[in-house]
Amino acid sequence: MNSSIKLFIWTKFFNLFSFKINFLLFIFYIFYSVFSLCQNRFAPTDTINRSRVFWVSSSISSLSIGSLFALQKVWYSDYPSSALHSFDDSKNWMAMDKMGHAYTCYSLSKLNYSLYRWSGLNQKKSLLIGGGIAWSYQFIIELMDGKSSNWGFSWTDLSFNTLGTLWFTSQELIFHKQIFQLKFSYYPSTYAQYRPNVLGKTWNESLLKDYNGQMYCLSFSPFELIKSSKLKFLQLSLGYSVDAKLVGDQNVFIHESGKTFYAKKEFLLGLDIQLSKLPIKKKWLKTLLSPFDLIKIPLPGLLWRNNVCYLGVY
Numbered sequence: 001m002n003s004s005i006k007l008f009i010w011t012k013f014f015n016l017f018s019f020k021i022n023f024l025l026f027i028f029y030i031f032y033s034v035f036s037l038c039q040n041r042f043a044p045t046d047t048i049n050r051s052r053v054f055w056v057s058s059s060i061s062s063l064s065i066g067s068l069f070a071l072q073k074v075w076y077s078d079y080p081s082s083a084l085h086s087f088d089d090s091k092n093w094m095a096m097d098k099m100g101h102a103y104t105c106y107s108l109s110k111l112n113y114s115l116y117r118w119s120g121l122n123q124k125k126s127l128l129i130g131g132g133i134a135w136s137y138q139f140i141i142e143l144m145d146g147k148s149s150n151w152g153f154s155w156t157d158l159s160f161n162t163l164g165t166l167w168f169t170s171q172e173l174i175f176h177k178q179i180f181q182l183k184f185s186y187y188p189s190t191y192a193q194y195r196p197n198v199l200g201k202t203w204n205e206s207l208l209k210d211y212n213g214q215m216y217c218l219s220f221s222p223f224e225l226i227k228s229s230k231l232k233f234l235q236l237s238l239g240y241s242v243d244a245k246l247v248g249d250q251n252v253f254i255h256e257s258g259k260t261f262y263a264k265k266e267f268l269l270g271l272d273i274q275l276s277k278l279p280i281k282k283k284w285l286k287t288l289l290s291p292f293d294l295i296k297i298p299l300p301g302l303l304w305r306n307n308v309c310y311l312g313v314y
Contacts, residue, residue, distance in 0.1 A: 046120065047120050048119070048120040048121060049119055049120045052118065052119035052120060053116070053119040053120070053121065055119075056115045056116060056118075056119050060112065060115070060133060064133070064137050068137075068140060068141075068144075071141070071144070072144065076144055076147075076148055079148050079149060079150045079151075080148075080149045080150075081147050081148060081149065082147060082148065082149040083147075084143070084146045084147055084153065085146055085152050085153065086146060086152050086153040086154065086155060087151070087152030087153070087154065088154075088155075088156070089154050089156060089157070089248075090154075090156040091249065092248040092249050093211055093242070093245060093248045094211075094242045094245060094263065094265055096211040096214065096216075096240075096241070096242055096245070097157075097211070098156060098157065098160040099160070099216040099240065100214075100216070101138070101157050101160040101161050101164065102160040102161070102163045102164035102167065102182065102216075103164060103182050103184055103216055104138065104161075104164065105134050105135060105138055105160075105161045105162075105163075105164030105165045105168075106164035106165070106167050106168050106182045107164075107182075107294050108133075108134035108137065108138075109130055109131040109134040109135075109164070109165045109168040109169060110130075110168050110178070110294075111130075111134075112126075112129070112130030112131070112133050112134055113126050113127055113130035113131065113168070113169075113172065114130075115130070116129055116130050123172065123173075123176070124173075127169045127172055127173065131165045131166075131168065131169045134164075134165055135161055135162065135165045138157075138158075138161040139158065139161065142154060142157055142158055142161075164182070167180075167182065178293075179220055179221075179224060180218055180219075180220045181218070181219045181220065181235075181274070181293065181294075182216065182217070182218060182294070183216070183217040183218075183219050183237070183272070183293075183294055183295055183296040184214070184215070184216060184217070184294065184295060184296060185214070185215045185217065185239070185295065185296035185298070185314070186207050186213050186214050186215070187213055187215075187298075187314075188203060188206060188210075188213050189206070189210055189212035189213040189243075191210065191212045191244065191245075191246055191261070192206045192209075192210050192212075192213075194246060194253075194255050194259075194261070195246050195247075195253075198246070198247075199212070199246065211241070211242050211245055212241070212242060212243055212244065212245055212246075214241060215239045215240065215241040215266075215268065215296065215314070216239065216240055216241070217237045217238060217239040217240075217268065217272065217296045218237065218238045218239075219235040219236065219237040219238075219272040219274070219296065220235055220236060221233070221234060221235045221236070221274065221277075222236065230279060232274075232277050233273055233274050233275070233277035233278045233279075234271070234272075234273060235271070235272040235273060235274055236269070236270075236271065236272070237268065237269075237270050237271065237272035237296060237301070238267075238268065238269060239266075239267065239268030239269075239270065239296070239301075239314065240265070240266070240267060240268070241265075241266040241268070242263060242264065242265055242266060243263070243264045243265075243266050243305055244261040244262055244263050244264060245263040246261055246263070250263075251263040264305055264306045265305075266303055266304065266305045267303070267304045267305075268301050268302070268303050268304075268314050269301060269302045269304075270299060270300060270301020270302065270303075270314050271299040271300055271301060272296055272297055272299060273297045273299065274293050275289040275290075275292045275293060275297070276289050276290040276292075276293050296314075298313050298314065299313060299314075300312070300313055300314075301313070301314045
């Protein structure tokens with residue numbers, strides 16, 4: 001395929017990806033803000049509060065359906081539709097986009113579950129409904145991709161969506177809490193300037209588009225094994241990212257300036273903190289900090305890249 005055509009396709013792909021993630025982040029933080037407010041004003045209940053169940057279900061349904069209609073109108077309507085079809089993108093971007101799919105479903109499952117537990121539903125019903133809504137929302141987006149002639153239904157995306165939901169629900173069923181938490185971190189890379197249309201022209205765009213600045217982590221606390229420990233907020237974190245990855249299906253990129261970039265994988269072993277587990281007595285403050293449990297806190301760590309180990313803050 002001609003390189004200019006490939007560049008055009010990947011630029012369009014990232015515009016779509018950025019738009020969809022913007023919707024997800026918008027919905028996600030609205031839900032969390034409402035949830036935090038509700039928890040501060042109303043105590044959780046052990047019995048079903050039908051008004052809360054109705055309010056939560058109506059809010060989730062309205063925001064989900066509204067965002068899907070907006071996505072269809074603003075983006076997909078600009079491209080010709082087709083019969084449902086699939087495509088294989090499993091080897092693109094060194095699986096960083098797949099980490100994003102798992103993280104998104106994990107986060108939405110956690111949010112929905114918390115809302116329904118606050119409404120008084122029992123654990124299993126909250127997990128079934130909350131996780132089901134998160135997975136179904138992402139599944140519908142995949143179907144929309146599959147009906148667009150420019151894209152396609154991705155079985156790999158669907159697999160990682162499923163993994164993210166199961167990662168949350170299985171831990172709640174087994175441990176009744178999240179022992180192994182999925183987290184996200186971002187620090188601006190120097191690569192966006194070489195492909196700004198793909199990796200972002202501004203900080204906000206690069207946050208969503210530039211995988212070189214993103215990192216997905218699995219954080220856990222060894223102190224959870226010690227019931228009396230007061231250090232359960234302190235965690236170890238295993239992270240994954242990429243460096244110098246400027247093209248989805250290519251690991252070598254030659255810029256027009258003559259500079260050559262060789263894509264590499266990165267692995268992190270570092271420290272992290274679960275803010276909601278800090279020894280804080282005020283319950284409202286713990287609730288306020290709970291959304292940040294999905295974010296990797298910058299702390300010292302070891303980063304492996306291309307057989308070289310770097311000590312820094314990640």
